[in-house]
Amino acid sequence: xxxxxxxxARSPWIMHFDTGSCNGCDLEVWALLTPRxxxxxxxxxxxxxxxxxxxxxxxxxxxxxxxxxxxxLYEQTPEPKLVIACGNCASTGAPFHNCYNVDGGVDKxxxxxxxxxxxxxxxEALIDALVLGLSKWREKAAGTDKEDKG
Amino acid sequence: MxxxxxxxxxxxxxxxxxxLNVKLTLDEETVVGAVLNQGYNHRGMEYALSLDxxxxxxxxxRVCGICSFxxxxxxxQGMESLYGIEVPVRAKLIRTIMMECQRLTSHLLALGHxxxxxxxxxxxxxxxxxxxxxxxxxxxxxxxxxxxxxNVIGGVKRDLSPEAVKDVQATIRDLRPRLEELRRVFxxxxxxxxxxxxxxxxxxxxxxxxxxxxxxxxASGIPRDxxxxxxxxxxxxxxxxxxxxxxDSYARMMVRMDECLQAADIIEECLPLLExxxxxxxxxxxxxxxxxxxxxxxxxxxxxxxxxxxTLGLERIKLRTPALMNVASLLAMLxxxxxxxxxxxxxxxxxxxxxxxx
Amino acid sequence: MNETAVPDFDREAHRSVRERTREMIxxxxxxxxxxxxxxxDGTMEMIYAFDREQRMEDIRFLILPEWEIDSVAxxxxxxxxxxxxxxxxxxxxxxxxxxxxxxVEGKSPVAPLRKRKAPAxxxxxxx
Numbered sequence: 216x217x218x219x220x221x222x223x224a225r226s227p228w229i230m231h232f233d234t235g236s237c238n239g240c241d242l243e244v245w246a247l248l249t250p251r252x253x254x255x256x257x258x259x260x261x262x263x264x265x266x267x268x269x270x271x272x273x274x275x276x277x278x279x280x281x282x283x284x285x286x287x288l289y290e291q292t293p294e295p296k297l298v299i300a301c302g303n304c305a306s307t308g309a310p311f312h313n314c315y316n317v318d319g320g321v322d323k324x325x326x327x328x329x330x331x332x333x334x335x336x337x338x339e340a341l342i343d344a345l346v347l348g349l350s351k352w353r354e355k356a357a358g359t360d361k362e363d364k365g
Numbered sequence: 366m367x368x369x370x371x372x373x374x375x376x377x378x379x380x381x382x383x384x385l386n387v388k389l390t391l392d393e394e395t396v397v398g399a400v401l402n403q404g405y406n407h408r409g410m411e412y413a414l415s416l417d418x419x420x421x422x423x424x425x426x427r428v429c430g431i432c433s434f435x436x437x438x439x440x441x442q443g444m445e446s447l448y449g450i451e452v453p454v455r456a457k458l459i460r461t462i463m464m465e466c467q468r469l470t471s472h473l474l475a476l477g478h479x480x481x482x483x484x485x486x487x488x489x490x491x492x493x494x495x496x497x498x499x500x501x502x503x504x505x506x507x508x509x510x511x512x513x514x515x516n517v518i519g520g521v522k523r524d525l526s527p528e529a530v531k532d533v534q535a536t537i538r539d540l541r542p543r544l545e546e547l548r549r550v551f552x553x554x555x556x557x558x559x560x561x562x563x564x565x566x567x568x569x570x571x572x573x574x575x576x577x578x579x580x581x582x583x584a585s586g587i588p589r590d591x592x593x594x595x596x597x598x599x600x601x602x603x604x605x606x607x608x609x610x611x612x613d614s615y616a617r618m619m620v621r622m623d624e625c626l627q628a629a630d631i632i633e634e635c636l637p638l639l640e641x642x643x644x645x646x647x648x649x650x651x652x653x654x655x656x657x658x659x660x661x662x663x664x665x666x667x668x669x670x671x672x673x674x675x676t677l678g679l680e681r682i683k684l685r686t687p688a689l690m691n692v693a694s695l696l697a698m699l700x701x702x703x704x705x706x707x708x709x710x711x712x713x714x715x716x717x718x719x720x721x722x723x
Numbered sequence: 724m725n726e727t728a729v730p731d732f733d734r735e736a737h738r739s740v741r742e743r744t745r746e747m748i749x750x751x752x753x754x755x756x757x758x759x760x761x762x763x764d765g766t767m768e769m770i771y772a773f774d775r776e777q778r779m780e781d782i783r784f785l786i787l788p789e790w791e792i793d794s795v796a797x798x799x800x801x802x803x804x805x806x807x808x809x810x811x812x813x814x815x816x817x818x819x820x821x822x823x824x825x826x827v828e829g830k831s832p833v834a835p836l837r838k839r840k841a842p843a844x845x846x847x848x849x850x
Contacts, residue, residue: 233383235406238719239430239511241382242474246500249477249493263378279830280405281384284376310424314409315835316826335430335511407825411812412835576754576801589753594777657772657779659755670758670772685756685772685805693804722825 220295220356223269224349226258230268230292234285235317236275239335240302244272252338254345265291270348272341273327276304276311277318289325295355297348299329301341306330369397374707376405382478383718387695387711391704399699401692406722415679418444418652426512428684429720431474434460434467435662436684437516442596443658443671444518448648454598456520456644458635461598462533463506463513464660465628465635469499469540471663472580472621472628475715476551479618482708483560488550495543502536505529520645534636537629544629548622561615565698565710568612575694578687579665580624581714583608584616591661602634614713621715651675664688664715686720732766736784737792740771743782744795747773752780754795757805759813761788761838767815771795788837791816812836 231244247254248261262268265288277285289298300306300321308319321327328351331344370391376384384405390398410428414421425440426433438460445452452460477492500510506529507513515521525533551557567577572585582589583606590606592599607623609616653675660667665687672680691714698710744754752773760768762785769792771782786792794817796803806817807824814822814834826835 232377233406233718235384235408236719237427237430237433238383238717239427239433242430242511245382245474245493246497249497250490251494251497265377275406276408278405278407279827280407281376282830284384284405288377310427311408311413314413315832316407316409334427337510404823404825404827409835573753574800576799589774659779666755666774668755668772670756670770672760681758681760683756683758683760689804690801693801697800 217356220353224353224356226260227269227297227345227349227352228262228267229254229259229270229272230262230265230288231272231274232285232288234273234275234281234305234321235278235311236302236304240274240305243335243338243341244274244301247338247341252342254342257345259345265289266293268292268296269352270297270299270345272299272301273305273321274301276308276314277321277324279316279318282318282324285321285324295352295358297329297352297355298325298327299331299341299344299348300327301331301344302336303332303334306332310334374711378708381711381716381718383716385692385711385716385718385721387699387707389699389704389707394704396699396702396704396707399696401696403692403718404722406719408723410723411682411684414682414684417677418673418679419677421679421682422517423514426514428723429686429717430511431471431717432467432662432664432667432720433512434463434516435660435667438464438597439658439660439662439667439669440671441516441518442660443656443669444648444652446656446658447652447654447671447673448518450519450646450648452520453643453646455524455639455642457598458601458639459521459525459644460516461602462525462632462635463503463515464597465632466499466503466533467513468628468663469625470496470503472625473499475621475663475712476547476618476625478712478715479561479614479709480557482712483557485554485557488554488557491547491550495540495547498536498540498543502533505532517645519648520643522645524644525639530636530639533632537632541626541629544625548626551618551622557618558615560706560709561618561713562611562613564614564706565702565713566611566613567694567698571697572612572694575697576690577665577694578690579661579663580607580617580620581691581694582665584620585612586610591659591666594659596660598635598638599631601638602631604631614709617713617715651677662687664691664717664720684723686717686723688715688717688720692716692718692721732785737769737786737790740769740782740784741793741795741798744771745798747771747775747780747782748799751775754799754802754805755779757802757809759809759815759836761813761836767813769809786815788813788815791818794818794820796820
């Protein structure tokens with residue numbers, strides 16, 4: 216693993232995007248960033264810029280209007296990136312399943328690496344997902360590294 | 366005059382928790398026109414809620430996570446009036462206590478966001494720290510942090526145990542000095558006041574025309590609070606709506622801050638009124654008829670129209686959320702302001718897009 | 724339900740919507756919501772709900788979905804959002820009010836809350 220990847224694993228920057236959630240999971244994502252759960256102690260900062268992000272936290276079922284935005288944001292995020300679907304809606308689309316303006320879970324639009332269950336997903340579960348995600352992210356980084364070397 | 370530039374603001378922006386797009390027309394740094402582009406969160410709740418009224422008790426909380434309990438209270442209140450039943454007093458008091466707890470979490474979130482929008486990160490963290498005390502309290506009381514799932518048609522599902530009552534009492538007692546401290550910072554801090562005073566002015570006249578509700582209208586001098594109508598147990602407690610006259614971002618911020626303290630007062634007033642008794646009445650058959658139901662959600666008046674025809678499905682359920690009116694009034698506040706003030710103004714109306722779009 | 728039967732109702736009632744709204748606003752009313760609802764006979768009921776001196780009052784009338792009704796947005800600015808919502812979700816026609824507040828053209832179903840146009844669930848059923 217290259218040095219920069221090692222460093223990046225110690226400061227994964229987060230970008231949060233709401234694709235049509237009820238706000239419940241968004242609140243928990245914000246709780247995650249604020250004093251009680253504070254993921255900043257692991258080096259994670261919330262950045263609203265996809266170009267600077269390593270981890271995408273997506274909340275909510277994907278609505279028809281958000282679909283293109285989500286794809287756009289995903290494409291702008293540099294590799295290696297990690298997508299975490301926060302909450303039941305983002306994971307499967309339930310309970311808004313079959314609502315007329317909803318596509319379903321986030322994985323209908325972009326590839327998802329980790330699914331966090333819960334309605335709303337608890338901050339503890341999100342921390343767990345981030346920790347799991349980092350080990351996955353290291354694997355990914357190692358993979359891309361190999362590809363780069365040809 | 367320079368050439369007019371158009372820039373998009375959102376839907377994915379640091380100042381917004383949720384996707385909202387404002388297309389701003391600028392002349393140099395001054396905003397001359399704004400177009401709102403919403404619908405990013407439109408899921409089709411009104412269709413989904415009308416499918417099965419019993420499942421709607423679950424789904425109605427998922428309209429919005431910040432004011433979920435207010436949504437389910439408005440829905441259950443409407444259904445109860447269709448059934449023609451009176452909810453037990455204890456259930457009414459529990460609803461009131463939980464609604465005020467949620468108002469605390471919601472207002473502290475809004476205040477935190479205003480602090481963040483003006484660049485006061487420290488205060489933002491403080492607000493969220495105090496908010497977390499309430500979040501943990503409702504977690505201990507209801508078992509959930511966000512969607513309390515306590516309301517059923519006819520009352521509440523979960524009673525407050527004597528320990529829980531003591532817990533609420535102790536938490537609010539501990540929280541009050543912290544809230545007062547926060548209020549001191551919000552009202553006196555010169556940075557905050559420079560960034561918010563006179564920014565995003567909404568006159569009383571404009572607030573009436575745009576149909577503003579809740580803290581936004583009360584900050585513009587309209588003394589209207591649906592809680593005065595006495596739904597749930599609000600007729601049993603004494604309180605006066607918080608009203609300010611300035612109509613700017615500062616006034617909106619301070620109305621929310623004062624309402625936090627008021628919420629603590631109301632909770633403390635409700636607790637001694639709790640007497641032993643049932644917390645729910647059984648309902649039989651399917652509902653039939655038509656009703657309007659209103660509650661004062663943290664963002665203002667929440668309106669439900671329910672028409673049932675005696676079957677599992679509802680004929681029509683219509684939600685008019687407070688944020689819908691308040692977000693629309695941004696068009697009155699934004700023109701004339703500086704580009705740097707746009708986040709402050711937008712956040713000061715407390716936009717809740719999942720409510721707005723449903 | 725007989726589809727060809729012409730429902731019997733006051734066909735002129737919708738013309739006075741502006742007048743009645745103005746009266747209500749001048750009397751101190753605040754428009755809360757515009758509710759549209761479809762009847763089984765194909766007529767639409769429009770309910771303009773007002774808050775006046777802490778009480779609910781409403782203006783109601785029946786229309787046919789093809790009719791164009793007058794907008795009250797110039798009397799009451801906040802009404803525009805409410806009207807756009809009705810136009811979008813029910814496919815009704817209100818003078819000068821464009822659709823597209825919530826729905827995305829080409830992706831979302833047209834007039835999703837209309838009964839006959841209720842979206843057919845694809846695959847499994849809701850719930």
